[in-house]
Amino acid sequence: MTERPARTTGSDRPMIRLEHLTKAYPRQPHPAVQDLTLDVPEGEIVVLVGPSGCGKTTTMKMINRIIEPTSGRIVLDGEDVTGADPDQLRRRIGYVIQQIGLFPHRTIAENIGTVPRVLGWNRRRIAARVDELLETIGMDPAVYRDRYPKELSGGQRQRVGVARALSADPDVMLMDEPFGAIDPITRERLQNEFLRLQSEVRKTIVFVTHDIDEAIKMGDRIAILREGSEVVQYDTPERILTAPADEFVSDFIGAGASLKRLNLSRVRDIELSRRPTVGEDATAEEALGVLRASSHPAVLVLDRQGRPRRWLGEADLKRADGRPLTSLGMPPEAVVEPHATLSDALNELIAASYSIATVVDGAGVYQGVVDIDRISDAIRAMRGHGRRPADTAAVEDGVHGPAGSA
Template sequence: MTDSPTPGSHTDRPMIRLEHLTKTFPGQDRPAVDDLTLDVRAGEIVILVGPSGCGKTTTMKMINRIIEPTSGRIVLDGEDVTHADPDQLRRRIGYVIQQIGLFPHMTIADNIATVPRLLGWDRQRIADRVDELLTTVRMDPAEYRDRYPKELSGGQRQRVGVARALSADPDVMLMDEPFGAIDPITRDRLQNEFLRLQAEVRKTIVFVTHDIDEAIKMGDRIAILREGSEVVQYDTPETILTHPADGFVRDFIGAGASLKRLNLSRVRDIELSPWATVPEGTSAEEALGVLRSSPGSAVLVLDAQGRPRRWVGRADLQRADGRPLDQVGMVPEAVVEPHATLSDALNELITARYSIATVVDGNGVYQGVVDIDRITEAIRTMRSDDQRAARLGLDDGRDEAAGTIRDRRR
């Protein structure tokens, strides 16, 4: 199943084309994947999502021929690779799995260098690429290149897994529930980090998940599958949420579609709220003066580089007893970057003491805050967009919504 081009897409050229792909395992009466046809456009993240046993992982593994198809064709960048050398094919495709699969006896640098070595890269080129990728996934090369997997946290190992998949700069990446085995907080942060990275590298990605919320957040397009990898709906997250194809899709999305749409907009898409700030060298008396003239219940202390360091309220300042402001109050606990979703921001701010999410850039420099009023305003805007799309008609509304959400994601 294919769909029409989306306005504003990176390109309408399919990087991956699956044609009548079928897989029947020995001893099974019914195919695990039955006559699947699907196009994946260059530069997009396409999510395969559906209930357990629907064939989504089998489909993904057939793309790099870990599982051989029973029939059908796999076309990669215009080349039929159905019968190509599978080892050569896999070196052209990055692969990230839930269990990460790092070699425990090899250093982080050696793990990342696995495919470049197989491709015959020289030693200096490999070393440069390892350091580049560790920096890209925000791990200091000097600190991490000589460590072993057992010395890293789960989130750090997953970052290394992504770096290894990118090592030979493949055009295509396959990701099989890559964040599924990580705690929810780390998972949200890694998802955001990966979306930031994708905005820079623009890979073509097939991503398998069972989580519709993750699909909505991560995907440019979502293929909702049922048994046999039958594609029930293949569309943008926006269209799937606002115009589900049938009852199966509605049931799979579940309740709270309006809140799920907060995963479609980014913090960078909304106007940030200003907040009272003071430099960390400010005295408690001066900070109290700033606080009295502001509508908030606390001021945000910034260091010399403009990075948030402490929230200090009236009681904190009155008890400061001459201590510098970076030693009173509390560390900002809800911090997001502009590429975080509004859902992320909402999750952060509802648990924060001051019910505010602090927004920083990639260097940690303060940009503004997101409060509940901004989230509410965004929801109203979404509803207004829905009403406008309805007035334009279903087909025009679908195209406009798809173009709008693609602009927001990029």
Template sequence: MTATKIRLDALTKRFPGQARPAVQELSLDIPEGEIVIFVGPSGCGKTTTMKMINRLIEPTSGRIFLDDEDVTRVDADRLRRRIGYVIQQIGLFPHQTIAQNIATVPKLLGWDRKRIAERVDELITTVGMDPAAYRDRYPKQLSGGQRQRIGVARAMSADPDVMLMDEPFGAIDPITRDRLQNEFLRLQAEIRKTIVFVTHDIDEAIKMGDRIAILREGSEIAQYDTPERILVDPADEFVADFIGRGASLKRLSLSRVRDIPLGDWPTVADGTDPEQAHRMLAASGRSSLLVLDAQRRPRSWVTAEHLRRADGRPLAEVGLPLATVGPAATLSDTLNEMLTARYSTAVVVDDAGGYGGVVDIDTINGAIRGMRTAEHERPRGDLEPPS
């Protein structure tokens, strides 16, 4: 059973002049190494609850345990240095360089200059940026997505066990947001931090969370469970309404390309003679061939019409463009790529860009049916939060 990293015990917050508590006697166990999402309607107390964990907001009553230590009354500044914090507005210091921003907490902890410099470069690399190009820049010289990456790097600077993330991708355009979500999930698979993540977006919660706490007003827990169970078996009408329509499509955010069997497709080398390729196409029983270069990287789809019009050109130059995805892509991401592509099949590539298989609409439908069956058959006790 997974150990509990954070335990909230009857946590309550009453603000002066308010008739009802913002958070009322919330008790919750957060497992070590998991992403736990707080999601709910505006004003339900999710951000207040998260801020009480590192005591940016002091609880009125109740207790907070971190690694079985009651941290409700310990020095708040010392507690915050143990917990990384990422907010929607990022909060980088505009007058400091990227390196200086990331070094904020290590300096407070008294790290020496060499250790800080090494950690800064390590983290800039970790979030997919080049230290030589970015360490001496200022926040205003970065795009919104780059600033968000640096915000995550700064939160990780002292290598905290726990990270709090308050709508960290909420102020970014949808394409960049999707990429950052995927990058963060890839990173989390390596670092296995305990993360409390606040969002108002149920689709983001389903994609990002190992467990989701759907909250009513006052941070009352309507359901605390895995995304799979919430989609298959919502606790009540409030949860069902909050999830909304399209639960089957939402399940596609739970499964990744690496989790499903891939289809295969007849391939042809880019330098193949068009007449030979035409014979291969006729023998394949398919309407197209997948063109691979010398490194077996997919380049295009070619049909019989493309082959007739090749006129001596490489096959990759005459076919239809590809939709490619990596093994870590969700099936939701994959479906989006398929729907926007000229040819409604996604080609799966490995880290080096090499061909690994294909995903088509039948694969997607099969995955949905499999998830539905598996979740209905799984014993309820397998999905209870740890105590």
């Protein structure tokens, strides 16, 4: 089993560099952020995580100058933007917040097109970009383009918020607790969806959360902060879990570090198990023959496009009585895509009647299954191998530049 490697873009310089950044408020005894230096590599997700009051949101808001720093420098793509026009700066940076912040009186298309309109794009270009982004986030433009935010679910509104942040194709995105106000099931799906999207668009992202599990799942690198935005450890998730810098980091990670490592590996990283399959046009007798020739308790029915439709056991097939296979058995309850973490897969298969998670690609085509044996093998491999030398070298070769580890 291979653990998730850090994404790289081939560039040695950071996309964002914060140099000795400080934010002090009048009549406050201590700065909210004090002398913070941090590099954010191009094309990576860097997560700022820490207890309430550690300054992580203040730090992020200084990057696009929603909050003005008291001192220090902000360098974006090699350009010192500390004194640049803040409105122009914000048009270069996508911004997603927990409350989403969609304009209620504007349609979904108008919300997504907000920044392109400010930038002077023509109507045809804006409309094409809106439709492209709606398709990218899995929302049919013909269905959702002219709806209003109040007509969407919380998860759909959050997707639109991400689409709006991507509308002008910014190199940098800031995400402040973007999935924090959503129910756990929707949150997990949106996290996976965003990671799939990031694998395609490769933006440089600063992501703020208070949840270490989310940080481990989402981040290429994690900066663990304490009061004043002091960087206690800035490292890969693997390194933070296997070699915490001090007791503060260990306590923040909490118990169950081995299980947390399931968030570091993805379904695509392991060898999938196979199950017997038949096409939806097969007869019950044909399906029964395929099932009996295998050592498994159920056969999976696939439609003409290769997408999973039903799990059928021997009892289902014996009482088919000429009915089509798609009317028998039960639908796959646990379906995951290759970019889902092993933790996601474990959660899904535990709740499934057949105790397996069915793996499909982006088009819904069957790829295989993940069962508890495969996940157990993965856990044993993690314990046995730990971090690979290449991962250690990536950190030691200065990926995080002047930030370092405290």
